[in-house]
Amino acid sequence: MDVADRIETGMQRSLRFATANGCPPILANALRHAVFPGGARIRPRLCLAVAAACGDREPAIADSAATAIELLHCASLVHDDMPCFDNAMTRRGRSSVHAEFGEEIALLTGDGLIVAAFETVARETQMAPLLTAPIIATIAKAVGSPYGLVAGQAWESEPEINIAVYHRAKTASLFSGAVSTGAIASGGNPQDWLGLADALGAAYQVADDLYDAVGQTDGSDKPAGQDKRNGKPNIVAELGLSASLSRLHSLVSEAVANVPDCPGADAFRHMILNEATRLMPKTLATSAA
Amino acid sequence: MDVADRIETGMQRSLRFATANGCPPILANALRHAVFPGGARIRPRLCLAVAAACGDREPAIADSAATAIELLHCASLVHDDMPCFDNAMTRRGRSSVHAEFGEEIALLTGDGLIVAAFETVARETQMAPLLTAPIIATIAKAVGSPYGLVAGQAWESEPEINIAVYHRAKTASLFSGAVSTGAIASGGNPQDWLGLADALGAAYQVADDLYDAVGQTDGSDKPAGQDKRNGKPNIVAELGLSASLSRLHSLVSEAVANVPDCPGADAFRHMILNEATRLMPKTLATSAA
Numbered sequence: 201m202d203v204a205d206r207i208e209t210g211m212q213r214s215l216r217f218a219t220a221n222g223c224p225p226i227l228a229n230a231l232r233h234a235v236f237p238g239g240a241r242i243r244p245r246l247c248l249a250v251a252a253a254c255g256d257r258e259p260a261i262a263d264s265a266a267t268a269i270e271l272l273h274c275a276s277l278v279h280d281d282m283p284c285f286d287n288a289m290t291r292r293g294r295s296s297v298h299a300e301f302g303e304e305i306a307l308l309t310g311d312g313l314i315v316a317a318f319e320t321v322a323r324e325t326q327m328a329p330l331l332t333a334p335i336i337a338t339i340a341k342a343v344g345s346p347y348g349l350v351a352g353q354a355w356e357s358e359p360e361i362n363i364a365v366y367h368r369a370k371t372a373s374l375f376s377g378a379v380s381t382g383a384i385a386s387g388g389n390p391q392d393w394l395g396l397a398d399a400l401g402a403a404y405q406v407a408d409d410l411y412d413a414v415g416q417t418d419g420s421d422k423p424a425g426q427d428k429r430n431g432k433p434n435i436v437a438e439l440g441l442s443a444s445l446s447r448l449h450s451l452v453s454e455a456v457a458n459v460p461d462c463p464g465a466d467a468f469r470h471m472i473l474n475e476a477t478r479l480m481p482k483t484l485a486t487s488a489a
Numbered sequence: 490m491d492v493a494d495r496i497e498t499g500m501q502r503s504l505r506f507a508t509a510n511g512c513p514p515i516l517a518n519a520l521r522h523a524v525f526p527g528g529a530r531i532r533p534r535l536c537l538a539v540a541a542a543c544g545d546r547e548p549a550i551a552d553s554a555a556t557a558i559e560l561l562h563c564a565s566l567v568h569d570d571m572p573c574f575d576n577a578m579t580r581r582g583r584s585s586v587h588a589e590f591g592e593e594i595a596l597l598t599g600d601g602l603i604v605a606a607f608e609t610v611a612r613e614t615q616m617a618p619l620l621t622a623p624i625i626a627t628i629a630k631a632v633g634s635p636y637g638l639v640a641g642q643a644w645e646s647e648p649e650i651n652i653a654v655y656h657r658a659k660t661a662s663l664f665s666g667a668v669s670t671g672a673i674a675s676g677g678n679p680q681d682w683l684g685l686a687d688a689l690g691a692a693y694q695v696a697d698d699l700y701d702a703v704g705q706t707d708g709s710d711k712p713a714g715q716d717k718r719n720g721k722p723n724i725v726a727e728l729g730l731s732a733s734l735s736r737l738h739s740l741v742s743e744a745v746a747n748v749p750d751c752p753g754a755d756a757f758r759h760m761i762l763n764e765a766t767r768l769m770p771k772t773l774a775t776s777a778a
Contacts, residue, residue, distance in 0.1 A: 222654075223635030227643035231634065279600065284592035303573035307596070308643050311568065311603060315633030318607040322625035332621040336611035344604030345520065346512030354516035354597045365511075 206259075207244045210267035210320075211235055217323070218316045230301040230309040231316075234278050235271070239292055240478070243378040244270040246400070249471050250382030250393060253464035257386045258331070264324030265335050265381035268317035272343045273374060275313035278306055280353065286430055314343075335381050338390070342377025349374055356432065363433045371408065372401025388462065395458035400472070403451035406444055407479040409435040413444075414481045452476040495548075496533045499556035499609075500524055506612070507605045519590040519598040520605075523563045528581055529767070532667040533559040535689070538760050539671030539682060542753035546675045547620070553613030554624050554670035557606040561632045562663060564602035567595055569642065575719055603632075624670050627679070631666025638663055645721065652722045660697065661690025677751065684747035689761070692740035695733055696768040698724040702733075703770045741765040 201209065215235055219228035244266035251262035281288040281296040282303060289299040298306035318336055325332040343349045352370025355361050379397035380390035412427045413436035427434040436444045456469050490498065504524055508517035533555035540551035570577040570585040571592060578588040587595035607625055614621040632638045641659025644650050668686035669679035701716045702725035716723040725733045745758050 218634045220635050222640075224640055224643040224647050226646050227634055227640060275600075279596055282596065284596060302646065304646055305643065307568055307571070307573060308639050311564075311599070312634040312639040312643075314600060314603050315629050315637070315639065318625055319629035319633060322622040322629060326622045329618045329622060332625070333611040333615045333618060336607055336621070336625065340604050340608035340611060344608060345507045345516055345601040346509045348604070350597050350601040350604065351511075351513055351516060354513040354594065354601075357515050357591065357593055358513050 203245055203248050204241070206248060206263055207241050207266060207270065208238070210244075210263045211238065211270060214267050214271060214316055214320045217319070218312060226301060226305055227308060227312065230297050230305045231312055233295075233300060234274050234297050234309050234313060237292070238270070238274075241270060242404070242475070242479070243273055243374055245475075246375065247378040247382040247385075249468060250379050250388070251386045253459070253462045253468040254383055254386035254388035255463045258328055261325055261328050261331055261335070262382055262385035264321050265339070265385050266378070267324075268320050268335075268339055269342075269374065269378050269381065271313045271317040271320065272339065272349070275310040275317070276343070276349050276353075276374075278313065279310040282306055285353070286426060288426065331384060334384050338380045338384065339377050342373045342380075347373060348377075361433065363435075363438070366433060367402065367405045368398075371405040372398060375401035375404060392460035392462075396455050396460070399451050399455035399458055403448055403455060403476065404479060406435050406448040406451065407481075409437075410441075410444055410448070411481050413437065413441070448476075492534055492537050493530070495537060495552055496530050496555060496559065497527070499533075499552045500527065500559060503556050503560060503605055503609045506608070507601060515590060515594055516597060516601065519586055519594045520601055522584075522589060523567050523586050523598050523602060524560070526581070527559070527563075530559060531693070531764070531768070532562055532663055534764075535664065536667040536671040536674075538757060539668050539677070540675045542748075542751045542757040543672055543675035543677035544752045547617055550614055550617050550620055550624070551671055551674035553610050554628070554674050555667070556613075557609050557624075557628055558631075558663065558667050558670065560602045560606040560609065561628065561638070564599040564606070565632070565638050565642075565663075567602065568599040571595055574642070575715060577715065620673060623673050627669045627673065628666050631662045631669075636662060637666075650722065652724075652727070655722060656691065656694045656724075657687075660694040661687060664690035664693060681749040681751075685744050685749070688740050688744035688747055692737055692744060692765065693768060695724050695737040695740065698726075699730075699733055699737070700770050702726065702730070737765075 215232060218231055247266040247269055248262055277291060278297045280286055281291055282298050288296050290296060297309050321336050322332060325335065341348060345351045347369055349370060352366060355366040355369065376397040379393045383390045383393050412425065412434060439447065452472065455472055459465050459469050504521060508520055536555040536558055537551055566580060567586045569575055570580055571587050577585050579585060586598050610625050611621060614624065630637060634640045636658055638659060641655060641662065644655040644658065665686035668682045672679045672682050701714065701723060728736065741761065744761050748754050748758050
């Protein structure tokens with residue numbers, strides 16, 4: 201099975217459990233709407249790529265981590281789109297969950313996906329029990345408080361905000377979680393991968409801000425121009441287009457330079473360079489790749 | 490340490506991690522507001538009582554399960570109070586989280602508490618790794634989709650609702666989770682405790698509906714009269730006061746009859762009868778106890 205198939209199979213399996221017979225039908229539809237069809241699945245791809253680079257010793261465990269991370273990403277999108285945050289009516293080219301199913305169901309869908317993420321790891325790691333707690337603790341750190349996604353979003357409510365701390369929590373933390381759990385699942389040392397994770401997370405934040413500023417929505421998970429409308433920090437607004445592109449360039453180089461010594465290091469470096477091109481708005485890809 | 494101290498110590502410890510240095514200050518305040526001072530802490534008390542009845546073989550593991558269950562209960566209260574659900578401005582006699590901190594922070598506080606619950610179990614069970622996955626899977630089942638709290642809440646959005654299924658998911662499931670994880674943490678068999686968990690969960694739902702109907706708010710977690718205002722199913726509205734009290738009575742007897750053979754069975758039966766009196770609105774307690 202190739203990586204994309206492994207990811208979709210894992211997502212399908214988790215959603216089958218979460219929407220099993222007896223599930224309220226509207227909630228079941230909303231859970232599926234939030235997860236399928238997916239976006240670029242960048243975080244689980246990264247998780248599986250690190251697991252592969254480390255020798256892919258426990259593919260089923262890596263799959264469970266990759267699935268959990270993508271479920272949490274989907275949960276964050278559902279909650280971020282709600283009226284009290286971005287009030288986004290579309291997501292991935294169709295209705296957002298709250299636009300389609302109402303706020304109550306959107307709130308519950310996000311909650312349900314968070315729970316399903318941890319349930320997935322618990323269920324799928326029973327054969328390798330020494331990995332359960334480290335993977336769950338790593339994922340929780342990436343999405344919770346004080347340093348994960350939840351904290352990142354909460355910084356937007358503070359009167360003063362450090363843009364680096366904000367971006368690290370809101371975006372880089374989940375990349376870091378994807379990298380670390382991929383390493384843990386294959387017996388690698390997550391510490392060896394932290395430099396890479398930080399650089400990649402920061403690169404993705406720049407790419408995301410470039411999408412928002414340049415006004416392309418294809419390939420990205422959010423409608424363009426939203427940061428400006430919502431008064432959110434955006435790197436392009438701060439540095440300008442050309443300096444932002446240079447920054448993306450240097451972060452990708454930094455990521456490549458930080459790939460640790462491991463069985464699949466060369467293939468992994470190659471993958472990062474490919475991903476970097478995929479990450480960028482098409483009109484900019486040629487100049488920066 | 491007595492049970493109440495064990496619970497508050499566990500909650501304090503989890504909140505210290507979730508609000509550690511670097512946490513956005515408003516989020517940190519909201520997380521604490523959602524958790525302290527607590528309500529009756531019924532679910533974690535039940536979890537620890539079952540663990541004690543089974544011999545309290547791993548008190549630290551039982552504490553982590555009890556803490557996680559109460560964190561999830563607090564998370565559900567924060568989200569339930571939000572404008573798209575009950576729109577409750579007070580909780581436990583003071584402002585609800587969204588009334589005090591705004592909707593954005595309330596949404597994130599609930600999310601953060603859900604994550605903190607699973608993180609707590611992962612962190613505190615590393616010394617007993619064979620228990621991590623069973624406890625997390627059991628808790629996730631109790632709060633997630635298709636049969637837990639999230640599903641219970643989602644039934645309210647369905648055009649047709651089976652009140653028994655709704656109450657089992659919305660209320661009994663977390664009692665069941667408290668009982669099951671208490672047993673798991675002490676090497677008991679959670680299957681032996683299911684009859685008790687079901688009866689107690691149903692009893693608590695009746696008690697909660699009695700509070701709502703009778704109009705007392707002390708000791709309960711929600712303002713009185715809320716179900717009627719929100720058009721929610723309520724057992725007292727369905728059966729009348731006297732039949733509801735009889736039902737509570739017979740459910741408590743059923744719970745007592747279902748205590749399985751275990752080292753602390755007698756003390757546990759005694760505890761249930763005490764709890765049943767505590768559960769009831771004071772004006773009704775004498776007649777039903």
